[in-house]
Amino acid sequence: MSEINVDSSVLETIQNFKLPNDLTFGKVLSPFMIECDYADGKWGELKLVPYRQLSLDPTCKVLHYAQEIFEGLKAYKVKGEGPFLFRPDENAKRFNLSAKRMAMPELPIETFVKSVEAMTSYSGHFIPQRSGDSLYIRPFMFATDNNLGIKPSETFKYLVVASPSAAYFSTGSVNVLIEQEAVRACPGGVGASKTGGNYAASLLSMINAKKLGYDQVLWLDAVEKTYIEEMSGMNFFAVYGDKLVTPELTETILEGITRKSILDYAEFIGLKVEQQRMSYKELIADIKSGSCTEAFACGTAVIITPISSLGFASGEKVHLKEATGKVTMKIREGLLGLQEGRNEDPFNWRIKVEKKF
Numbered sequence: 001m002s003e004i005n006v007d008s009s010v011l012e013t014i015q016n017f018k019l020p021n022d023l024t025f026g027k028v029l030s031p032f033m034i035e036c037d038y039a040d041g042k043w044g045e046l047k048l049v050p051y052r053q054l055s056l057d058p059t060c061k062v063l064h065y066a067q068e069i070f071e072g073l074k075a076y077k078v079k080g081e082g083p084f085l086f087r088p089d090e091n092a093k094r095f096n097l098s099a100k101r102m103a104m105p106e107l108p109i110e111t112f113v114k115s116v117e118a119m120t121s122y123s124g125h126f127i128p129q130r131s132g133d134s135l136y137i138r139p140f141m142f143a144t145d146n147n148l149g150i151k152p153s154e155t156f157k158y159l160v161v162a163s164p165s166a167a168y169f170s171t172g173s174v175n176v177l178i179e180q181e182a183v184r185a186c187p188g189g190v191g192a193s194k195t196g197g198n199y200a201a202s203l204l205s206m207i208n209a210k211k212l213g214y215d216q217v218l219w220l221d222a223v224e225k226t227y228i229e230e231m232s233g234m235n236f237f238a239v240y241g242d243k244l245v246t247p248e249l250t251e252t253i254l255e256g257i258t259r260k261s262i263l264d265y266a267e268f269i270g271l272k273v274e275q276q277r278m279s280y281k282e283l284i285a286d287i288k289s290g291s292c293t294e295a296f297a298c299g300t301a302v303i304i305t306p307i308s309s310l311g312f313a314s315g316e317k318v319h320l321k322e323a324t325g326k327v328t329m330k331i332r333e334g335l336l337g338l339q340e341g342r343n344e345d346p347f348n349w350r351i352k353v354e355k356k357f
Contacts, residue, residue, distance in 0.1 A: 004034070004046045004118050013050060014357055019126050023166040025301065026136060030123050034115045034160040037144075038105050043158075046115055048122065051161065061143040061153045069098040069195050070140035072300045073257075075120040075162075075353065077127040078340040083120050083135070085351045086339045088113045090257045095139065098193040103152040104141060115139065117353050119162045124355030131340060132167045136301065168301040173308040173323045174215035176231065176297075178280055179205050180312065183222040184229070184252075191229075191252035198254070202232040212313060216297065220280060222252065228278040231297050234305075235259040238283060239294035239327045243272040258298045258335075264347065265335055271327070284310065287318045294325030296332075304332035 013031045020028060033051050037044045062068050071091045077083040092112035099106050116137050120127075127135040139160045143153030182205050185191025185198060205217045218236060221227040228247050230236055235256040237246045244266050249255055263273050286292035287310070295307040306324045311317030322328075337343035338350065 004048050004114065006048045007032075007050065010048055010050055010122075014122055014125075017126055019128065019164055023128060023133065023164060025165045025168045026163045028164050030119070030126070030135075030162040030164065032122060033162075034118060036111070036115070036158040038156040038158070039154075043105070043107065043111065046111065046118070048118060056144075057146040059146045059148050061145045061147070064148065065143070065150065066195070066197050067102055067104060067143035067153055068141065069095065069102055069104060069193065070138060071095050071194060073116060073137050073139075074134040074300060074339070075116075075123070075127055075137060076134050076340040077124070077129055078131050078342065079129055081341040083124055083127050083353050083355065084339065084341050085116060085120060085353060087257055087261065087349045088116050088351065090260070091116075091139070094194065094255065094257070095141075098195060099141065101190055101193040102195055104143070104156060107141070107158060112139065115158075115160045117351075119160050120353045121356045123162055123164070124353075125357045126164055128164050128166070130166075131336070131342075132303070134165060135162050136165045137162045167303070169215070169305050173306040174297065175213065175309045175311065175317075176216045176218050176307050177205075177209040177212060177214040178218045178310055178312055179209075179220065180225060183225070184219040184232075186222040187251055189252065192250075192254055194254060199233065206232060208313070212311075214311065218280075218310065221250075226279050226281065228280050228283065229253050230256075234297040234299040234302055236278075237262070237296050237298060238278070238286075238292050239296075239325060240286070240292050242270070242327070243274060244327075245274045245276065245278065247278050248275040256299055258300055258303070261335060261347075261349065262298055262304070262331060265338075266331060268346065269330070269334060271331075284318055287320060290321055293321040294328050295320055296325075296328045303336055304328060 010032045092109040096106040141158045144155045145153035308323035309319045
């Protein structure tokens, strides 16, 4: 694929863009985006264009049949170092796994990586520099055929937008509701794909959890409603002394890149790791007995966030012995330091991007 076609009108806009004093997560958008179209069995050129609203026909397939996928990754520039990307090739691979499941064309890995590098490069002067803040990058693809027939689209649009963002959670730890009624994903479905329907299925439970005073939802398997799978957009870990335990991957769990990195990093610093089926009943018993002292959620957006309690709609709740445990915070600081360029990178996961501005 050729180099990115840069719209000249974008350059002045980028130079004049300034960050507001107070950042939240995902609300401030970079003033440009990257666009690429698929038609006649092939991808067109990557274009860097002004951020703008899209015009869609009312029969556009994505609006009716939800044929769409997305990714999320971050660029870091703490104290002016970088900017750095973290394992974008892994996001590219997962993007294509999602595309395959959703009957969509795969995007060449080098094209995906080039597009997120360009978003990072041209956003260079307004990536926030406080530890934990970042440029959150959202690549996504959706069907663009215009008709009401229930069949896969033959045309698609790939876009990348980015948001200079503060940390996802403003509090130090979260309270988590174990969902015992609704399910997020079923065997044979699309639970392991990063597609919007998986997240839409979680929203009602999130509303109910908020009403009960919880911050997040922990999902169980759809068949027995016993085994822990993941949280809404995050993977789950429990800490037993010097051992990390996380649910083994199934076709209903999205494989997180942060999760994957934690498993390798934890072993590197001398911790034991286990991937296994995790009964929520056994976990609750282990928390009560004190054998499980910490738990945390992990993901690109949340990084590593401690869990202070787990509970149920019935009102029963158990508190972790260490709401912000030493093991959790050691992993968080080590991995975040690696991502931000403050720590050595023995895995070669970090990529430095050339700044355009």
